[in-house]
Amino acid sequence: MDKGEFYNALQAFDNEYVNFxxxxxxxxxxxxxxxxxxxxxxxxxxxxxxxxxxxxxxxxxxxxxxxxxxxxxxxxxxxxxxxxxxxxxxxxxxxxxxxxxxxxxxxxxxxxxxxxxxxxxxxxxxxxxxxxxxxxxxxxxxxxxxxxxxxxxxxxxxxxxxxxxxxxxxxxxxxxxxxxxxxxxxxxxxxxxLSIGNPGDIGFLNTNFDVINALAPALPIPLSLKKITPDDLTRRIYFATDGRVGYLKRLLSIALQAAWENDDTEINLDTLEDAFTHIWREGVGSLNPFSRDFVYRRLDRAGEPFAGDRTA
Structure with missing residues (x-):
């Protein structure tokens, strides 16, 4: 895929909306x-x-x-x-x-x-x-x-x-x-x-998976499921985006550009881990949802990307 084709595909992805x-x-x-x-x-x-x-x-x-x-x-x-x-x-x-x-x-x-x-x-x-x-x-x-x-x-x-x-x-x-x-x-x-729901809701994980799955056909470079289960990937993406479609599209757009520039044939956990640091510079190690050291919690404490948003 040449540069023009990729940018057209990236723009088409950015224009996608998800009917959850x-x-x-x-x-x-x-x-x-x-x-x-x-x-x-x-x-x-x-x-x-x-x-x-x-x-x-x-x-x-x-x-x-x-x-x-x-x-x-x-x-x-x-x-x-x-x-x-x-x-x-x-x-x-x-x-x-x-x-x-x-x-x-x-x-x-x-x-x-x-x-x-x-x-x-x-x-x-x-x-x-x-x-x-x-x-x-x-x-x-x-x-x-x-x-x-x-x-x-x-x-x-x-x-x-x-x-x-x-x-x-x-x-x-x-x-x-x-x-x-x-x-x-x-x-x-x-x-x-308008919300995907809360982590404690019945069916929450399935809803998040459906949102990710709905965007998958628009990705010019596919998500990789190597060395990770769909459930684990869904959980990690939830924590990285707080369950918000806008953040999900931003995360995937950054990952897409990185994968294309590196001539990768898929977006893997390493790609996503690096992409998340473009959303939050301090999101490394245990505070990066795609790191092996991640603590599996909402990033809503003081100084974190989703701090205070639920009560704003």
């Missing part, structure tokens, strides 16, 4: 919400949470791709609108991001009330049937409680005005946004979590 159990359930729930709105006019909203790297953005994009934009005469139809909430999650910043995604030529123009009115008009003009806000925790992260309440109150106003399902994606602390404004909380169903 929780992923499929959330997609199905979003389809159900959209179908309900289309056929009855009843609007249900959804909150989806998950740790960084668990695949939230991939899921949002995968759903949007099911309903692609269409150009009719001089009009653009956007059935599902996906907007990434900017890190400056103020009312104005969020309103401008939505307007920009809708094709408004002057998203910064006007007061917030004017921008909100334009969002409503453009959503109806574009025949948008669902609004997805990714990285929505930035709304909560911005400022003090007074500012958070103002932004949450504006979001409630927007949800009421556009009369279509709204889906919020974010890390677990996004749930705090709904605690800031009781009226907003009433407009969203119980949160759904």
């Amino acid at each position: 159990s929780a992923f499929g359930k959330i997609i199905a729930e979003m389809e159900s919400i959209l179908d309900l709105s289309r056929n009855t006019g009843i609007v249900k909203n959804l909150l989806v949470t998950g740790e960084s790297g668990c695949g939230k953005t991939s899921l949002a994009r995968a759903f949007q791709m099911r309903y692609p934009k269409a150009r009719i005469a001089e009009q653009t139809i956007t059935p599902v609108l996906l907007v990434e909430v900017p890190s400056l999650g103020t009312v104005g910043a969020v309103a401008q991001a939505i307007l920009r995604a809708l094709g408004d030529p002057y998203p910064e123009k006007g007061r917030v009330a004017d921008q909100t009115a334009r969002i409503d008009i453009l959503i109806r003009s574009c025949k948008t049937e669902m609004l997805i806000l990714d990285e929505a925790q930035h709304i909560y992260d911005r400022g003090q409680r007074k500012t958070q309440y103002a932004t949450a109150d504006w979001l409630k106003t927007l949800v009421n005005a556009i009369e279509i399902p709204v889906v919020l994606f974010g890390i677990p602390r996004l749930e705090n946004l709904l605690e800031v404004n009781v009226q907003l909380r009433r407009r969203f169903a119980a949160p759904m979590e």
Whole structure:
């Protein structure tokens, strides 16, 4: 395989998304919400949470791709609108991001009330049937409680005005946004979590194996099972990625490049051990999941790559 072919294969691998159990359930729930709105006019909203790297953005994009934009005469139809909430999650910043995604030529123009009115008009003009806000925790992260309440109150106003399902994606602390404004909380169903699961769950190992196995066909250089069982490899990969699809793809992408540069015909434990140090420089010896000295525990202590993420 020459360099061009390899980079094309690497890009194709990076674009892969994995339809594991929780992923499929959330997609199905979003389809159900959209179908309900289309056929009855009843609007249900959804909150989806998950740790960084668990695949939230991939899921949002995968759903949007099911309903692609269409150009009719001089009009653009956007059935599902996906907007990434900017890190400056103020009312104005969020309103401008939505307007920009809708094709408004002057998203910064006007007061917030004017921008909100334009969002409503453009959503109806574009025949948008669902609004997805990714990285929505930035709304909560911005400022003090007074500012958070103002932004949450504006979001409630927007949800009421556009009369279509709204889906919020974010890390677990996004749930705090709904605690800031009781009226907003009433407009969203119980949160759904995007997660492969916990090590103590029944079937957890099988789920992780299924995720790895689903990505295997997209690997231009295969994973080696020499001198290791599938169960042991799955456990080691879990600890190296904390069960997050984003980290898994990053680990395998680094390993793929190393294997290709070394003219290897497979990715083995040595390749993965070295690749992990590119994710965490201090991950060596007993703290490297692919080392023979590994201690088989989550790397979530102070200074380790997954420290504090579960309670963030």
